[in-house]
Amino acid sequence: MASIRDALGESKGLSHDGRDVAITVAVCIFVATLVTGLRLWLSRRQGPLFAMPDFMTLASLLFFYSYAVGTYMILTIGRSGYPTSQTQHWRLTFTLKWIYYLRLGYATGLGLVKCGILMAICSSQAASSKATRIAIRVLMAFCASWSLMAILLELLNCRPLSYNWNLDRSDGHCINQNAAFLAVGIIDAVTNAAILLLPLPQLIRAKVTRSEKLAMASVLAMGILVVAVAAVRTVAIARADFHSINGNIKMVSIWTTVEWTVAIMVANAPILWSLLDWLAPFRSIENTQSFPASINMDTGREFDYIVVGGGTAGCVLASRLKQHDASLSILLIEAGPDASTHPLVPDGSKAAQLLGSELNWSYKTVPQNHLDERVLSNHAGKALGGSTAINSGGWMRGAKEDYDLWASLVGDPRWSYQGLLPYFRKLEHHFDSHADPEIHGFGGPIKTESVSHTGRKYPLRQPVQAAWAAVGLTYHPDINSGSPYGLVEVVENRVRGSRQMSSTAYPLDVEIMTETFVKRVLVEERHGRKIAIGVELEDEKQSQLIARQEVIVSTGAYRTPQLMMLSGIGPQEELRAHGVNVVLDLPDVGRHFVDHVSVAQWWKLRQPEKGLAIGSAAFSDPAYFRGNPVDFVALQSVPLEGLRQALTKDEPNHNPDEHPLISSQRVHTETITVYVAQNPHDPMVAVDGTHITTHVCCMLPTSRGSIKLADRDIRSAPRIDPNYCATETDRYVLREGLRRLRQALRDTPAGQEIIESETVEEKFQPLGPNTDDQTIDDLIRRRAMTLYHPTGSASMGKVVDGELRVKGIDGLRIVDASVIPTPLSTHIQACVYALAEQAADIILGISSV
Structure with a gap:
């Protein structure tokens, strides 16, 4: 204890070589800490904060800190750098013990860095060829073996172990240290070069931005520096006199410290991409353009x-x-x-x-x-x-009940109507600036227009509205209110x-x-x-x-x-x-594939000469063609008693009153009246202004279909089976929708003024007030088609x-x-x-x- 107090109390200071080493270590510790800190700070933008390469780099940095502490202990207490003859015996022993530790720390810490770098390369090239992945793993095993070999050489350098710091040791107790550590140094340099060369072919092929090229060039330069420093360090080891305890520490210590520091910088190289983008996010022109299929973006x-x-x-x-x-x-x-x-x-x-x-x-x-x-x-x-x-x-947003059921099914209120309403508002630029701001948005990227807002004054607008009103369907002014029940104007x-x-x-x-x-x-x-x-x-x-x-x-x-x-x-x-x-x-x-199914009908107009539909010469107002030739959709429920019976037929072991189709108000059908008609087959309908088309749609189908593979080729279409109309419930809903439409167009005065007759296939009869279920089901089987809403x-x-x-x-x-x-x-x-x-x-x- 007295010797240590005396040593600490002396004011002789560091030797000239000791100062050089101390300055080098201080600068390198600062740089290594800085780049590792930046890596951890910026890594939250790239993935998990502590991936395995991060752990390995942190562990190596901790070993580096202990290496720095040991070096300063040797320089101050051990008086390394002064002639051995002028150094007290206990100081030389102290130095030898710390040198023993420093070699172990170096082998462990640098091995961690090498393996961490290879793990990062493996992650970035995990999608590469099998040969590349095998090469990475083989090299990682080689680096781990190098680290283990260096540790074992140090442990077995002198036998017994205490001879490593015995100043009076005799020959025969220690191996040839120059040869042993020269071998370690050569393998160190070789593994560094291999790590540098491994990703080069892929990096050369990669099409990257200028900032990424700069980052790659920086990493490459650091990699070359590591290889060069390892080679210089190996030469310094070859020239070292291991019998002179204090005389050879300078160059070996400096090159060891520099190699370790630059290796840690390379291990933290992912910060360069984020840092360059953050500080100077310039991009080459081609990065904002679309690449046709003929342009390949290379692996990695x-x-x-x-x-x-x-x-x-x-x-x-x-x-x-x-x-x-x-x-x-x-x-x-x-x-x-x-x-x-x-x-x-x-x-x-x-x-x-x-x-x-x-x-x-x-x-x-x-x-x-x-x-x-x-x-x-x-x-x-x-x-x-x-x-x-x-x-x-x-x-059309749809009904709030649909979204609330969605949220209930997944247990997440963000998918309820209220949860999605802020996003409906955010994206919308509503056509009516006086609309309720609690419902509509006015600054979003998607501009909306209603039929009347575009100036489309279709001649059938009032007659169609009157026909639906005659069967009890009232007009609703806003299809996107969250409660769109009734006759609503189309918005596009x-x-x-x-x-x-x-x-x-x-x-x-x-x-x-x-x-x-x-x-x-x-x-x-x-x-x-x-x-x-x-x-x-x-x-x-x-x-x-x-x-x-x-x-x-x-x-x-x-x-x-x-x-x-x-x-x-x-x-x-x-x-x-x-x-x-x-x-x-x-x-x-x-599985659980769902699509809306609709049934089309064609109706012969009573007075086509008035220009009521596309194809008529009188249907010529340019405003008519500013959107779809339609005014309204009719959104309706179906009679609940019939719906209960249909649900019971599909699911006899379940209480139909607990089914979502019944437990709350729902839009079961949508009916669209389109002022154009065409059908190339039986019945033949030409686009001549004499007909209009209607579609009755089942909006809440209980049938579930599937998407399966047709083969292993992504260019092939999948095997699509919507399983349309598989349930009695869906067929019931369509039957009721078709009956309600027929009633509006054929049994009301307003409907009769519009329609002369329904146009049907040969050998079939138009729907009538007493048409039975079987006949309507046959119509559904002949005409059903998708509304193109797969989910x-x-x-x-x-x-x-x-x-x-x-x-x-x-x-x-x-x-x-x-x-x-x-x-x-x-x-x-x-x-x-x-x-x-x-x-x-x-x-x-x-x-x-």
Whole structure:
């Protein structure tokens, strides 16, 4: 104790070499701490705060701190740097003991850094070829072996162990230290070089922004520096005289410290991407353009978020994420083209023509068991903007009871009507500035227009309203009030009759790939949890792209379950039947599919010469073509006693009064009267202004269908089975809707003034007041068709949770109509917009409303 007090009390200070070492250690400790701190601070933008590479880097930094403490102990108490002959015996022993520890700390700490770097490379290239992944793991094992070898050499350097700090040791007790530590140094330099070279081929191929190129160049320069320092350190070790305790510490200590510091900087290299984007977020011009399918984005390219599907929800989501945080790198991948310049798209009245265009997926169902084995067309938009590029533009929120049932089913009030109402307001630019601000929004990106607001004064408006009034259906002034019961005026998302697409209404300052298929979502297991790490494209190179934070699937109710299953996530029996490796057995993927079904009728006008419908020369007012040729939809319930009987027939063991269709007021049917008619088959109806069309729709179907794989090719259409009209309840609802419509048009004076007769197929009779159920069911089987509102195939509560996270897979969400867990008695466009708006807030952890 006296010797230590004497040592601490002396004022001789550090030697010249000791000062050099002390300054180097101080600077290196500061730099290592700074970059590690920045890494931890910025990592919350890229994923979990403490991933395994972070733990390993932190552990290495702690060893580095202890190495620095030991070095300062040697320099101060041990008086390292002064001649051995001028140093007290106990100080030399003290120095030897600390040198022993420093070697152990160096081997352990640098081994942790090397393995941490390789784990980070493995994560960033987890979607690479199998050979690359094997090479990474082999090198990681080699680095761990190097660390273990260095530790063992130190432990076995002299036997017994105390001879390591015995000043009077004789030959034969210690190995050749120059040879041993030279071997350790050479292997150190070789492993550093291997770590540097491993990712180079992929980095060279990558198409990246200027900021990312700068970051890569910085990491490469640091990697080269580590290799160079390790080589210089190895030379210093080869020249060291291990018999001179104090005489050789300077260069070995300095190069050891520098190597360790730069290695920690390389381990924290992910901060460079975030830091450069944060401080100077410049982007090359090509990053704001769409990439056609012919342009390949090479494996390993990283983004914060990858949104698969540039449809209604995908565009909204990508836009809102970017608007909130401009530094986020977001990739939006769409299988269809950019349709913004397509000649038919801008005109809101061309929806029927777009259904026959290349912008339509033109899906077909399997033969429908309950519709005389008919195969039906199921349309969906194949373009950036999705179905907003081809739909009819109906803007209808639906009834609050539907959303409240949704919230009840999933146990999350955010999906109730009140929970979604702020997002309906946020996205809406309502046409009536005097409307109730508690119900409507006036500053959103989606502009709405009612029929009368556009100046469309269709000649049948008053007669149709009178016919419905005669059967007790009253006019409701606001279809988007949350209680749209009765006869309501149609509202569309149009701008003076022109179409609005999600891809143009929302700014897309993100990277976009069009005409590009995603083959599968890449999932790997880390620490016992399955994590989505990126996507693989269906291209010649099978390019694989990495998502630092999340993969978000927004490919719609048809394609989302298909992509999930081709990614190995779905019912295991379905996956195995198609030779798909099972990543996660999630039985409800592709099940619970729901779609609205409608039945069309054609009605011969009593006075077509008055210009009542499209095709008549007198139907010529330009305002008529600023939207769909329709005034109203009739939203009605059906008689509850008949509904109870139908529900009991479908579910004899359940109390029908507890069924949601009865327990609250619901919109069971929607009836649309369209001022145009065409049918190319029996009955032949030409577009000549002599007919109009009606559609009676079952809005809350109890039939459930499925989406299954047709094969393993993502370009193939999935196997679509809506299972239309499978329940007596759905058939009952349609029968009652058809009867009520017939009553309005054929039994009321106003209806009789409009309609002369119903046009039907040969050998069939028009519906009459006494037509029986069997005859109407036959009509349903002949005429039923989709209303193009598919939902439910990745239902919330079954496939995703209330935050849209896929159950059992971290880093993977679904944001599209497939998650809607219960039928909505409305056209789903407005709901999907609101869903995506709320999804963006959920993902960002904010409330923007």
